[in-house]
Amino acid sequence: MGRRPCCAKLGLNRGAWTAREDRILTTYINTHGEGKWRDLPQKAGLKRCGKSCRLRWLNYLRPDIKRGNISKEEEELIIRLHKLLGNRWSLIAGRLPGRTDNEVKNYWNTNLGKKLQGKTAQNQLNKTKEKSPEGKSSVEVHQAKTLETPRAIRTRAVRCTKVILPQQEGNQMNYIDNILHELVRDGKSSSSSASSTQGFMDEDSDFLMDFDIGDLFLNSDLLEVAGCDGIQAADHECGNNSSSSTNYSFSDHKILLEDSSNKEIFEPNAALELKKLCSFLDSDDEWN
DNA sequence: AATTCTTCCAACCGCCAAGTT
DNA sequence: AAACTTGGCGGTTGGAAGAAT
Numbered sequence: 001m002g003r004r005p006c007c008a009k010l011g012l013n014r015g016a017w018t019a020r021e022d023r024i025l026t027t028y029i030n031t032h033g034e035g036k037w038r039d040l041p042q043k044a045g046l047k048r049c050g051k052s053c054r055l056r057w058l059n060y061l062r063p064d065i066k067r068g069n070i071s072k073e074e075e076e077l078i079i080r081l082h083k084l085l086g087n088r089w090s091l092i093a094g095r096l097p098g099r100t101d102n103e104v105k106n107y108w109n110t111n112l113g114k115k116l117q118g119k120t121a122q123n124q125l126n127k128t129k130e131k132s133p134e135g136k137s138s139v140e141v142h143q144a145k146t147l148e149t150p151r152a153i154r155t156r157a158v159r160c161t162k163v164i165l166p167q168q169e170g171n172q173m174n175y176i177d178n179i180l181h182e183l184v185r186d187g188k189s190s191s192s193s194a195s196s197t198q199g200f201m202d203e204d205s206d207f208l209m210d211f212d213i214g215d216l217f218l219n220s221d222l223l224e225v226a227g228c229d230g231i232q233a234a235d236h237e238c239g240n241n242s243s244s245s246t247n248y249s250f251s252d253h254k255i256l257l258e259d260s261s262n263k264e265i266f267e268p269n270a271a272l273e274l275k276k277l278c279s280f281l282d283s284d285d286e287w288n
Numbered sequence: 289a290a291t292t293c294t295t296c297c298a299a300c301c302g303c304c305a306a307g308t309t
Numbered sequence: 310a311a312a313c314t315t316g317g318c319g320g321t322t323g324g325a326a327g328a329a330t
Binding site: 290291292293294295296297298299300301302303304305306307308309 | 311315316321322327330
Binding site for chain 2: 014015016017051052055056059060102103106107109110111
C-alpha cells in the first residue's frame with residue numbers, strides 16, 4: 001500500500017491562496033490548534049491538501065511571522081550561519097525569530113547567493129592571476145565558480161566527544177576559556193554539573209561537562225578566535241551501510257565526532273584535548 | 289504603448305525520518 | 310519486523326510584478 005494521493009490527484013485547489021481560504025484556515029487553527037494536517041482540510045472545509053495547509057500556515061499565516069525586509073543584522077547572521085550549516089534553512093531560520101525557512105531560502109537564492117558568489121569568484125580570480133599573470137580569464141572564472149560549493153556538508157554525527165585546540169598564547173587561550181565559561185554561565189550547557197568551571201581548559205582536566213554542540217558551533221566569537229572560516233566535513237562511507245564518519249575541522253583545530261558506529265577520528269598532533277566537551281545532554285539526541 | 293526580459297517569492301514536489309499500527 | 314502514516318525539509322517551479330528595450 002502506498003501513500004494516499006495528494007491534492008493534485010483529488011481535484012483540490014492549487015496555487016495561490018485566497019483571502020477566504022486564509023480566513024478559514026486561520027480560524028480553524030486558532031480554535032483547534034496546529035497538527036493533524038491530513039484531516040484538517042476536510043474538518044475545516046477547505047479544498048486543499050493537508051500539506052498545503054501546513055505550508056500556508058507555517059510560512060504565511062502564523063501570527064509570529066515577521067514580515068518585511070531582512071535587516072542588515074539578519075543578513076549577516078544568515079551569511080554566518082550558512083557558512084557553518086550550509087543549506088539547512090530550517091536550522092538557520094530557527095536562529096532568526098519570525099523568519100521562516102522558506103523566506104531565508106528565498107532571500108539567499110535571490111540576494112546573498114549571487115552576491116557572495118560574485119565576491120568569492122572575484123577573489124579566486126585575483127588569486128589565480130597572482131600565480132599566473134597570463135591567465136585564461138573565462139576558465140578562471142569558471143574554476144572560481146566551481147569552488148563555490150558550500151563548505152558545510154550534511155552529516156550524521158550523533159555525538160561529539162572531543163574538541164582539540166592547539167596550544168596558543170595566553171591571551172587568546174584565556175579568551176576561549178572565557179567564552180566557554182559564558183556558555184556554561186548562560187545555561188547553554190546541558191549539564192547540571194556545571195556549577196564549577198575551574199580548570200575548564202586544563203590539559204589534564206577530566207571534566208565531563210555536556211555542551212550543546214549547536215550552541216558551541218554557533219558561538220561566532222569562539223569560531224572567530226579559533227580562526228575558523230567554516231566547518232569542513234568529510235563524509236565517507238563506512239562499510240556497506242550508508243552511515244558516515246565525520247570530522248569537523250576548524251583549520252588546525254579539530255572537533256571530533258562519533259558516527260553511529262562510534263568511530264572516532266583523533267588528531268594526534270593536537271596539543272590540547274578537551275575530553276567530553278561536547279557530548280550531548282541525552283545520548284539519544286542526534287545532531288544532523 | 290507594447291513587448292520582452294528579469295527578478296522575486298509563494299507554492300509545489302519528492303524524499304526522508306520518526307512514529308504508529 | 311514490516312507496512313503504513315505523518316510531519317518536516319530542501320530543491321524547484323510558475324506566475325506576478327517591475328524593469329528594460
